[in-house]
Amino acid sequence: MDLLALADFNLVARHGGFGKAARAAGRPKATLSRRVAELEASLGLRLFERGARDLKLTEEGRALSGRTTVLLTEIDETAAAIASGGGRPRGRLRISAPLLFSQMAMGRLAAAFALKYPEIRLEVTTEDRAVDMIEEGCDLAIRVNPDPDEALVGRIFLHDRLVVAASPLLARPAGDVAVPAVIRGAADRTTAWTVTTRMGPASIPIDPVLCLSSLVMVRDAVRAGVGAGRLPVSLVGHDLSAGTLVHWGDIEESNITVWALYPSRRLLSARVSAFLDHLKAAFPTGSPDELAAYIVA
Template identity: 70%
Template sequence: MDLLALADFNLVARHGGIGRAARASGRPKATLSRRVTELERSLELRLFERGTRTLKLTEEGRALFDRTAALLTELDESVAAIASGGERPRGTLRISAPLFFAQAAMGKLAAGFALKYPEVRLEVTTEDRIVDMIEEGYDLIIRVNPAPDEHLIGRVLLRDRLVVVASPAFVRPEADAAVPAVVRGSGDQGPVWTITTPSGKSQISVEPVLRLSSLFMVRDAVRAGVGIARLPVSLVYRDLLDATLVHWGDMDAPEVELWTLYPSRRLLSARVSVFLDYLREAFPMGRLEELTGFIAT
């Protein structure tokens, strides 16, 4: 395959048309058009649907663009780094992080990273949904207990666990009554929670009285005595030490693991590599106490 033709195809696809690509790059329109046509001929595929005024990627063209755009960008960066005599990371680094981790630590982490690597433009999006890294253009995602994915590789950044807590002033209902609970989100979290205490396992019937979108909001509501909640230890660690919250038990649930993930078929760019190293320095042991240090009271 002609690498130059592939690069010109990506240029046209990225700008959405030969004219716009020519103006952005200073290249002749005739040259770009010829290169794209030659690539289509060599692949025996139509990569663009051509209208009188529009140029739209075909399904095959979109697949080729998605799989080669990042590789060509990384190749350009590698050549530039070698030519400049170093591998100083530069460019845009797009990250998707879950809400709790972003609220707890990402602001401080991002600021420190920006000061250390001023040539990298860090863009962090906060969301808990499953994202398509390739389609949505992320370089790195951070996720809680992600499902196995053959297209992604990564490592555990932090480990945490869920505990059930309440305010010391909260009065526990009678044994056969449901306990008021503060829960995150609008989904059904189950009417019964199983907890583990030094005396063994037990079950608590709960009735959600507040549904909030942030674990920090849940913690604050529990502090006010509204009800019980299940929360990460890292979020309530200081409350438990200061006795502003009391520990009812550990949730009978798998350990919470926070993973950093990136595409397995993509070359690891310098900016992703240094950000992974930066996270390892911030959380060298991967313990919840390290995250606690970021959380403001």
């Protein structure tokens, strides 16, 4: 495949038209049109739908652009690094991270990374949905217990688990009496929490008195004594150690894994490798207590 023609195709795709691309690059419009037509002919695919006024990528064009834009950037950056005699990672690194992890740790992680790699322009977006990394141009995604995805590879860098915690002032009811509970999300229809204690398995009937949309909000309400809550160890570890919350038991089968994912069809860039090493340095063992300590450090 002609890399120059591929670069011209991505230039036109990025600017949304031959005229805009030609003006931005200072290149003849006719040259760009010819190079894209030659690329389409060599692939046997139509990459653009050409209308009277606009130009739109076909499905094949979007796929080609998504999979080659980063590769071409890597080639340019590698050539620039070799030419300048430097090997430090540089360029843009775009990361998607879930809300809770972002609130707990991402600000500190990102700041330390930016200081260590000043030539990398780090962009972090916070969202709990599973982003389409290729379509949305993400280099790395941090996800909690992600569904299997053949298009992605990655590694676990943190483990966590859920516990039931409550204020020391909240008495734990005996028998079948329901305890006031703070839950996350209106869709949670649970009527009891099954926990493991030193005495063995136990069931805690609950009466949801407060429904909140984030675990940080749930923790704060539990601290205030409104009710018991089901929370990650990493979020309440400091409170449990300090005695401001008490541990009522571990939620059964609540193993939580936090993954760093990236598209397997891309070359692993130096920027992604650097951030993966940064995560490993921040959480060497990946334990819940380690994340809890990192948050309050």
